[in-house]
Amino acid sequence: MYRFNYHRPTSLEEAEQRLDAGEDALFLAGGQTLIPTLNLRLASPSDLIDLAGIDGLSGIDVADEMVRVGAMTRHAEVAASADVQASLPVLADLAGQIGDAQVRNRGTLGGSVANSDPAADYPAAVVALDATVHTTRRTIPGAEFFLSLFETALQPGEIITAVEFRVPKRAAYQKFPNPASRYAVVGVLVAEFDDGVRVGITGAAACAYRSDDLETALNASLAPDAVDAVDIDYDRFNSDLHASAEYRANLVRVMARRAVEALLREG
Amino acid sequence: MNVEFTVNGTAHTLDVEPNTLLVDVLRSTLGLTGTHVGCDTSQCGACTVHLEGRAVKSCAVLACQVDGGTITTIEGIGTVDDLHPMQEAFRECHALQCGFCTPGMIMSAIDLVERGEAGDEGSVRAGLEGNICRCTGYHNIVRAVLHAAQRM
Numbered sequence: 100m101y102r103f104n105y106h107r108p109t110s111l112e113e114a115e116q117r118l119d120a121g122e123d124a125l126f127l128a129g130g131q132t133l134i135p136t137l138n139l140r141l142a143s144p145s146d147l148i149d150l151a152g153i154d155g156l157s158g159i160d161v162a163d164e165m166v167r168v169g170a171m172t173r174h175a176e177v178a179a180s181a182d183v184q185a186s187l188p189v190l191a192d193l194a195g196q197i198g199d200a201q202v203r204n205r206g207t208l209g210g211s212v213a214n215s216d217p218a219a220d221y222p223a224a225v226v227a228l229d230a231t232v233h234t235t236r237r238t239i240p241g242a243e244f245f246l247s248l249f250e251t252a253l254q255p256g257e258i259i260t261a262v263e264f265r266v267p268k269r270a271a272y273q274k275f276p277n278p279a280s281r282y283a284v285v286g287v288l289v290a291e292f293d294d295g296v297r298v299g300i301t302g303a304a305a306c307a308y309r310s311d312d313l314e315t316a317l318n319a320s321l322a323p324d325a326v327d328a329v330d331i332d333y334d335r336f337n338s339d340l341h342a343s344a345e346y347r348a349n350l351v352r353v354m355a356r357r358a359v360e361a362l363l364r365e366g
Numbered sequence: 367m368n369v370e371f372t373v374n375g376t377a378h379t380l381d382v383e384p385n386t387l388l389v390d391v392l393r394s395t396l397g398l399t400g401t402h403v404g405c406d407t408s409q410c411g412a413c414t415v416h417l418e419g420r421a422v423k424s425c426a427v428l429a430c431q432v433d434g435g436t437i438t439t440i441e442g443i444g445t446v447d448d449l450h451p452m453q454e455a456f457r458e459c460h461a462l463q464c465g466f467c468t469p470g471m472i473m474s475a476i477d478l479v480e481r482g483e484a485g486d487e488g489s490v491r492a493g494l495e496g497n498i499c500r501c502t503g504y505h506n507i508v509r510a511v512l513h514a515a516q517r518m
């Protein structure tokens with residue numbers, strides 16, 4: 100690992116100042132992406148600004164058809180939260196499928212969302228559950244947050260403080276995990292709201308996105324068969340050693356079908 | 367920079383470089399070599415220890431992040447004469463061959479049982495996804511964890 104300076108500020112203002120002052124500084128949350136990256140010498144920040152010392156960034160609030168999760172809330176806390184299980188079970192289920200137990204004990208929502216890994220799970224929920232990303236500077240609609248591979252709407256130095264998810268009538272997440280890493284080769288979250296169906300897809304393209312085609316089909320008929328009729332456009336899908344673009348297109352169809360089946364089982 | 371933490375009940379104040387991993391402090395500075403390093407990608411789980419009672423991969427935690435923290439390693443759970451029920455179960459069920467993955471397996475398994483998530487074979491297999499064994503084929507490991515869950 101290259102050398103860097105380490106800071107643990109106790110306020111968001113101080114964290115932003117530290118970041119500005121550093122030549123090439125990075126925020127540190129659970130470290131489950133960043134520390135392995137540093138280990139492999141794939142990054143060489145001048146400073147790490149640890150967000151763990153700032154009060155108020157962690158925790159879960161359920162109110163008014165909304166579930167708000169603080170940026171530093173660990174995946175394991177979301178998975179085990181009785182409040183989330185009761186109000187937004189799809190989110191607890193998704194969080195419990197991230198990586199493995201040790202990763203879930205450290206990794207955070209904010210870190211996962213800020214990273215915009217194309218194969219990460221939370222981004223599917225951010226786009227499909229009509230989320231709002233709260234930062235130190237503004238609020239960003241979930242569907243506009245992910246821009247591309249490891250690229251988000253965040254400006255340099257902007258810190259995610261929480262993500263607010265809208266509670267649907269019912270929803271389900273289905274993922275085809277990579278057998279080694281458990282990252283999503285493809286993950287599909289289907290959510291039914293009073294004002295229509297939203298479909299979030301992760302793993303398939305450069306970043307998570309809403310599928311207009313699947314939403315149109317499922318708004319016409321919320322049934323597994325409706326998925327089969329959709330021609331999945333895989334022009335811009337990822338092709339790598341884990342799966343070809345064509346195979347990912349098929350996985351989108353299969354996972355979407357399974358998600359609709361699971362959602363209908365909810366009643 | 368100075369960090370203070372407790373390892374297996376003993377308080378330490380150490381001067382560490384910011385780019386030092388927790389696993390390196392445990393092994394090289396404190397001589398606790400029961401915690402192993404099996405990969406450089408944070409995937410094998412051989413380095414698993416407890417931080418505030420929860421299983422974490424000590425190769426994916428910086429020493430300075432645990433300032434003020436409480437850590438338990440494989441050396442802190444039992445002695446040769448008085449094994450932890452999980453160690454005893456691994457011995458009885460022949461849940462190891464070379465033993466390289468065993469400290470990490472045991473630390474993960476204890477956390478799993480303490481969280482009440484070791485109820486059946488499926489949940490034990492899912493709960494140990496973060497630990498890779500190259501020898502045993504997992505069968506006896508799962509048996510040992512289910513066995514220990516009865517006695518813990």
Ligand SMILES: Cc1cc2nc3c(=O)[nH]c(=O)nc-3n(C[C@H](O)[C@H](O)[C@H](O)COP(=O)(O)OP(=O)(O)OC[C@H]3O[C@@H](n4cnc5c(N)ncnc54)[C@H](O)[C@@H]3O)c2cc1C
Nearest residue numbers: 128129130131132133198206207209210219220259281282
């Ligand atoms: C073996 C393994 C398996 C995994 N499997 C999965 C999986 O199946 N699915 C999945 O989704 N993920 C998986 N992950 C990744 C894991 O979920 C990470 O925890 C997550 O991607 C990053 O969160 P973190 O808190 O660890 O962030 P860090 O690693 O600390 O930070 C990641 C990035 O986000 C930035 N950042 C962090 N917090 C903020 C914030 N609040 N505001 C602005 N920027 C911020 C950091 O500067 C950094 O660039 C896996 C990781 C490992 C090691």
Ligand code: FES
Nearest residue numbers: 404409410411425
């Ligand atoms: S050494 Fe392999 S996960 Fe830590």
Ligand code: FES
Nearest residue numbers: 463467499500501
């Ligand atoms: S016993 Fe050899 S790696 Fe598990």
